Amino acid sequence: MRLILWTSAAALGIAAALWAVTVPAPLADAAALPRGDAEAGARVFAAAGCASCHVAPDTEEDGPPVLSGGEAFETAFGTFYAPNISPDAAAGIGDWTDAQIVNAVMHGVSPAGAHYFPSLPYTAYVKARPDDMADMVAYLRTLPASDVPSQPHDLAFPFNQRWLMGFWKPLFLRDYWVVPDSVADDDTLRRGRYLVEALGHCGECHTPRNALGGLRVDAWLTGAENPSGEGRIPGITPAQLDWSAGDIRAYLSSGLTPDYDSAGGSMVAVIDKLAQLPEDDIDAIVAYLKALPEAGQP
Known part of the structure; x- marks a missing residue:
């Protein structure tokens, strides 16, 4: 009985430690975002190249981009598919708050509190200014909605386990500049x-x-x-x-x-x-x- 109790306690302790390490950590200041400016956000959107991935493949752009997703990205870990990030409330991100969108883009955390895979380049966007992100969100909300469902990623085990990103992020999600101020000196x-x-x-x-x-x-x-x-x-x-x-x-x-x-x-x-x-x-x-x-x- 003692062995069972000690084993159970150890298992619970290990589970608690794993949860603590792998639980997604959203941005602390995302809820205090300034009100975004859509016109300025169009420039941020272009610089970030969002349409390059999130406009459906083989789409002829004529007018505002429709961010229905579907672009496939083949990697050694499997195939990732760009999701729908249009303002559609069901298929896209129309019912997300500004803070939820910024958390997804800058820290790879979903509204439900799950990790996103780094096929979304949040390891770069984590260095972005929150006011720029707020502007980009304001612009995203002006774009056409699409009801095309996002495709699930095609990843083999264990690469399909999102909780493993809890170990990956501390290693590679860093907000420092690669080129320091001593080089970027103006x-x-x-x-x-x-x-x-x-x-x-x-x-x-x-x-x-x-x-x-x-x-x-x-x-x-x-x-x-x-x-x-x-x-x-x-x-x-x-x-x-x-x-x-x-x-x-x-x-x-x-x-x-x-x-x-x-x-x-x-x-x-x-x-x-x-x-x-x-x-x-x-x-x-x-x-x-x-x-x-x-x-x-x-």
Whole structure:
């Protein structure tokens, strides 16, 4: 009997410890968000590239984007599908509060208190300013609603266990800048850092990952294997990309390379969204990229 009691107590203690470690931790200040501005939010939405993933595949954009989801992302862990984030109350996020949306985007926590998988790049968005997120939410609420249901992810065990993100997040969900203030030492560079590291989440594709799927910030923006297994995503530090500032600016604005080739793959959608940003933002991104150390993290 004593053995049974001790075993039960130990099991309960382990279960309580696991719950404490893996329980999602929402943003403490999300409930105190300022009132968002939809016009400013359109710029944040473009910089964050939301439509690139959440507009249905093969949709011809004509007018405001319909964020019905459905885009598939193949990875070593399985296939993730972008969900419906339109203002539809049933299929989308129309009945979520502003705080719930910001918690999802910045910390990967659902309204029900479950972890989201990092296919939603909250490891980048955690660095975003809450006022920008509030503006983006205000813009999202102006977009057309869609009643298309979100597709479930196709993940094998154990990668389909959301509670495991409770162990993953402390390792890889960090709100520090990869490039510190000593390198990003003026307003232009800090704006570029904000656009590249936070809103633009460029590291999600251009930085290699470890076996757990976390970004290797010691090799920041030095290139990575394509998650789909097709080809390689290029590095964009000065060591891998010897283009001039003007060349990079032209590419980000038009999609044309210095040798008159054009952007392909997912960069087509990225450049389409960057073209909606003011020239000062493009200049800031270029300045940040040119200021990077030649081999990853400073």
